[in-house]
Amino acid sequence: MNSDAVIIGCCGANLASLAFALRRLGCDAPISEDPERVRRASHVILPGVGAADDAMSRLASAGFSDLVPTLTQPVLGICLGMQLLFAASDEDDASCLDIIPQRVSALPKHPERPVPHMGWNQLEIAADTSLLRDVANGDYAYFVHSFAAPLGAYTRAVTDYGVAFSAVVEQDNFFGTQFHPERSSTLGATLLSNFLRL
Amino acid sequence: MVVKGVQFRNHRVMGDILELAARYRDEGADELVFYDITASPDGRTVDRSWVNRVAEVLDIPFCVAGGIRSVADAEEILNFGAEKISVNTPALEDPDLIDRLVKRFGSQCVVIGIDSLEQSGDYQVYQYTGDVDRTEQSRYRTLPWVREVQDRGAGEIVLNCMNRDGVRRGYDVAQLAKVRAVCDVPLIASGGAGEMSHFREVFEESQVDGALAASVFHSAAIPIPDLKAWLIEAGVRIRPPDDRRAH
Numbered sequence: 001m002n003s004d005a006v007i008i009g010c011c012g013a014n015l016a017s018l019a020f021a022l023r024r025l026g027c028d029a030p031i032s033e034d035p036e037r038v039r040r041a042s043h044v045i046l047p048g049v050g051a052a053d054d055a056m057s058r059l060a061s062a063g064f065s066d067l068v069p070t071l072t073q074p075v076l077g078i079c080l081g082m083q084l085l086f087a088a089s090d091e092d093d094a095s096c097l098d099i100i101p102q103r104v105s106a107l108p109k110h111p112e113r114p115v116p117h118m119g120w121n122q123l124e125i126a127a128d129t130s131l132l133r134d135v136a137n138g139d140y141a142y143f144v145h146s147f148a149a150p151l152g153a154y155t156r157a158v159t160d161y162g163v164a165f166s167a168v169v170e171q172d173n174f175f176g177t178q179f180h181p182e183r184s185s186t187l188g189a190t191l192l193s194n195f196l197r198l
Numbered sequence: 199m200v201v202k203g204v205q206f207r208n209h210r211v212m213g214d215i216l217e218l219a220a221r222y223r224d225e226g227a228d229e230l231v232f233y234d235i236t237a238s239p240d241g242r243t244v245d246r247s248w249v250n251r252v253a254e255v256l257d258i259p260f261c262v263a264g265g266i267r268s269v270a271d272a273e274e275i276l277n278f279g280a281e282k283i284s285v286n287t288p289a290l291e292d293p294d295l296i297d298r299l300v301k302r303f304g305s306q307c308v309v310i311g312i313d314s315l316e317q318s319g320d321y322q323v324y325q326y327t328g329d330v331d332r333t334e335q336s337r338y339r340t341l342p343w344v345r346e347v348q349d350r351g352a353g354e355i356v357l358n359c360m361n362r363d364g365v366r367r368g369y370d371v372a373q374l375a376k377v378r379a380v381c382d383v384p385l386i387a388s389g390g391a392g393e394m395s396h397f398r399e400v401f402e403e404s405q406v407d408g409a410l411a412a413s414v415f416h417s418a419a420i421p422i423p424d425l426k427a428w429l430i431e432a433g434v435r436i437r438p439p440d441d442r443r444a445h
Contacts, residue, residue, distance in 0.1 A: 016279035020254050050304055112405075114383045116306045116353055119407060120228055120437040140437040142259055144281075144306045183259045183281060185223075186440055 003196045005029040006041035010062040011048040011055035011080070018047050018078070021182035025193050035063040042073055043196060048080030052104070052147070053092035055080055069099050074198040075174045082169060082176030083147060091147050100171050104149050113162045116146040121159050121179075123187075129156040129170050133194050139187050141167065141179035148178065215248070220255050222415070225422040226439035227258065231284065231356075231410065234264035235328045246274055253279025261309055264328065267295070269302050276307060284356060286311035287325045290336045290343075293350060300351030305383070310352040314340040314373065315360040321373060324360060344377055355381055356410060358388040364413065366392025374404035386410050394420060394428050401434045 005022065007015060009031035022029045022045075029045065032038055046068065048055045059065045068075065077085045084096045089104040096104070107115045120140040125132055141159075148165035151158060157168035159178070169176040175195065181188030215232075222230055232252065234244075249262055262275045263284035272283045283303075289296050289310055299308045313327040321340035326332035338346075344355060357377050359370035369390045378385055384407040387400045391411035400409050414420040423439040430438055 016250060016253050016277060017256075017281070020279065021257060023254075024257070049306075109382075111382070114407070116383075118306055118354065118384050146306075180259075183257065185257050188257060 003027055003042045004040075005043035005045060005196060006038050007031045007045045007047060008038055008059075008064060008068075008081075009033045010058045010064065011046075011050070011084075015047060017180075018045070018182040021188065021192060022196075025189065025196065027196055033062050035067045038064070039067060039071070043198070044068075044071055044073060044075045045078065045195075046075060046081035046084065047078045048084060050080065051091055052080060052083060052089040052094040052096060055084060056094050056096060059084070059097075065097065069097050072173055074195060076195050077174070077176035078182075079145060079178060079180055082178055083145075083149060085169070085171075085174055085176050086149055089147060099174050100149075100152070100154050100169065102150055102152055102154075104147050107146055107148050107165075108162055110162050116144060117148075117161045118144045121161060123157040123159060123167050126151075126155045126158050129168065129175075130198060131168060131170065131175050131191060131194050132156060134190050135187060141177070141181070141184040141187055143167075143179045145178060149176075216251060216255055218416075219252055219260075222422065223256055223258055224440075226426055226437070227415075227422055228408070228437055229258060229281075230256065230260040232260060232262050232264075233328075234262060246278060249275050249278035249280050263309075263311055267292075269298050272299055272303060272307070276303060282307050282309050282354070284309035284311045286313065286327070289347065290323065290325045290338065293346065296347055296350040296352055300353075305351050305353030308352050309354040309356060310347040311356045311358065312340065312343060312347075313358045313360055314377075316370070316373060321376075327358075327360070340373075341376065341380055344380055348381065348383055352383060354384045354386065356386040356388055359390060362390030363388075365390055366414065368392060368396040369400040369404070369409065371400055371403040374400060374406055378405050384408065391420075394425050397425060397429060398432050398434055401429070 007029050010033045083104045085099045086096050086104050087098040087101050122138050125137050154169045154171045155166045156170050158164050159167040167178045181191045259281035261282040261284050262280045266283050266285050267288045313324045314321045323336045323338040323343050325336040362370050369387045374387050386408040387406040388410040397409050426439045
């Protein structure tokens with residue numbers, strides 16, 4: 001695929017699986033910690049694992065926390081990377097990038113629904129988005145998270161885990177998936193391919 | 199789904215492993231576990247680059263078990279692209295290892311494997327189970343150990359019921375139900391799958407989050423797409439076989 005996508009490399013391990021997923025689509029996306037390189041990319045992917053507070057400090061010290069909200073090309077936040085697009089997170093009361101003015105909160109604990117929510121769960125499509133082209137209601141994606149974003153005008157797909165939360169979000173040129181497309185089999189490949197075509 | 203390898207570092211074997219991984223991926227397995235049973239020898243540096251080659255072909259989560267004794271071991275495996283690491287005996291020897299792994303990588307990466315054997319009405323945890331000659335009873339009983347590993351932050355528990363291992367007479371639903379009652383994190387059943395009904399039984403009667411099997415899948419005695427279609431028909435809520443693969 002002929003795009004100059006770049007992966008922001010400073011907030012999370014496990015970038016190998018994402019890089020491989022993109023390579024399977026023919027996109028050799030470099031992993032970069034250089035804001036200038038990222039600014040020039042055609043598509044930007046912001047993956048994240050770990051805690052929100054820690055990821056925000058890493059973004060800030062690498063010079064990304066000011067840059068990311070100003071980007072105009074398509075940006076895709078994955079998992080914690082999606083949560084960072086929000087204003088704040090209840091996780092360590094972290095201030096985030098404030099692209100979507102809402103707060104991320106903890107998934108409620110329930111005897112039948114262990115937290116972290118870890119495993120395959122279904123998507124319910126909430127609104128049209130080119131990110132979900134060829135994705136159907138009820139398709140399964142792979143989730144690993146303890147915090148979740150509420151529903152809003154930006155919600156494009158919803159998943160239910162005791163509470164309904166945003167599984168896919170879109171605001172202007174910013175997109176996010178709470179699940180891991182790189183671990184979500186062919187659904188994930190479809191979504192990444194849709195993103196790279198934006 | 200389990201791939202158990204004695205020689206992941208042997209090129210021919212690795213080819214077979216990658217082929218098997220791709221086959222299970224295409225058949226709709228939800229997750230793969232790789233038991234690297236040669237990785238244990240004490241303190242010896244092992245080449246784990248095979249994990250990277252597996253990550254290259256898999257688009258579903260996979261977990262690596264075997265020989266993870268330190269944060270550095272785990273970090274290497276996760277950086278190579280595994281989703282999770284699973285720790286068994288080293289956690290029994292040094293329970294604080296669980297806390298260190300959780301602190302560094304988060305609960306979601308840290309799976310604790312427990313080999314449990316029923317003995318006169320109680321359940322005992324066994325250690326060094328990768329090696330038949332060294333297998334011995336640990337100092338832990340199963341239910342207290344299940345509680346302890348959760349208190350230390352483990353994000354998932356794979357309970358291998360040794361009485362059933364390789365026997366194909368069904369999962370130990372009674373033991374799994376008792377563990378379920380004290381387990382608030384995802385619980386995966388292991389040991390005993392022999393026919394499709396065993397999977398339904400363990401989901402319905404023990405309320406586990408996943409069922410792991412090896413031999414029935416390796417031998418193709420139970421094809422995964424058939425198993426999934428049958429379970430869905432029986433009302434178990436799981437991800438259906440992947441119909442995009444066909445295109």
